Amino acid sequence: MKNFDVSVVTPDGVVVDEQYQMVIAHTKDGEIGVLAGHIPLVAPLVIGEVRLKKESGMEWLSVSGGFLEVRPDKVTVLAQTAEKAETIDLARAQEAKRRAEAMLAAQEAKMDDHRAQTALHRAMNRIKVAGHRQ
Numbered sequence: 001m002k003n004f005d006v007s008v009v010t011p012d013g014v015v016v017d018e019q020y021q022m023v024i025a026h027t028k029d030g031e032i033g034v035l036a037g038h039i040p041l042v043a044p045l046v047i048g049e050v051r052l053k054k055e056s057g058m059e060w061l062s063v064s065g066g067f068l069e070v071r072p073d074k075v076t077v078l079a080q081t082a083e084k085a086e087t088i089d090l091a092r093a094q095e096a097k098r099r100a101e102a103m104l105a106a107q108e109a110k111m112d113d114h115r116a117q118t119a120l121h122r123a124m125n126r127i128k129v130a131g132h133r134q
């Protein structure tokens, strides 16, 4: 399989800048797999995992929304937050999940439901991705 450049960038800096054979990401319209030579596109991403395939195996990242940009020479994931599976603090994600669940359970929290749901989604995604450390 042919390699191509992939960057994963957040406001805090570059998380990944290497060559891969395939990028799999979750767009608002569903999962997309990008190989070398894919048609150019820009697609909004949802909270989910991004999988990067190399000859040596699959690398997992958690991202919390952003954009996937496919250009003829390069694929870029521009995300609000992105963590490699190896850098995820599992205890922190579990604590964030517990906090979000407590907020959702509290009667007076109804106005903040969307925020808590999103925080819960981010935490659950990080916990899932942390399960794929190499």
Ligand code: ATP
Pocket: 012, 064, 081, 082, 083, 087, 088, 089, 090, 092, 093, 096, 119, 122, 123, 126
């Ligand atoms: P928390 O309540 O634990 O801060 P959060 O979902 O509110 O979680 P974010 O606002 O999405 O956190 O992220 C803030 C910063 O912290 C980002 O740089 C993100 O990559 C990092 N981050 C958040 N949670 C984790 C985690 N469990 N492990 C590693 N980095 C994390």
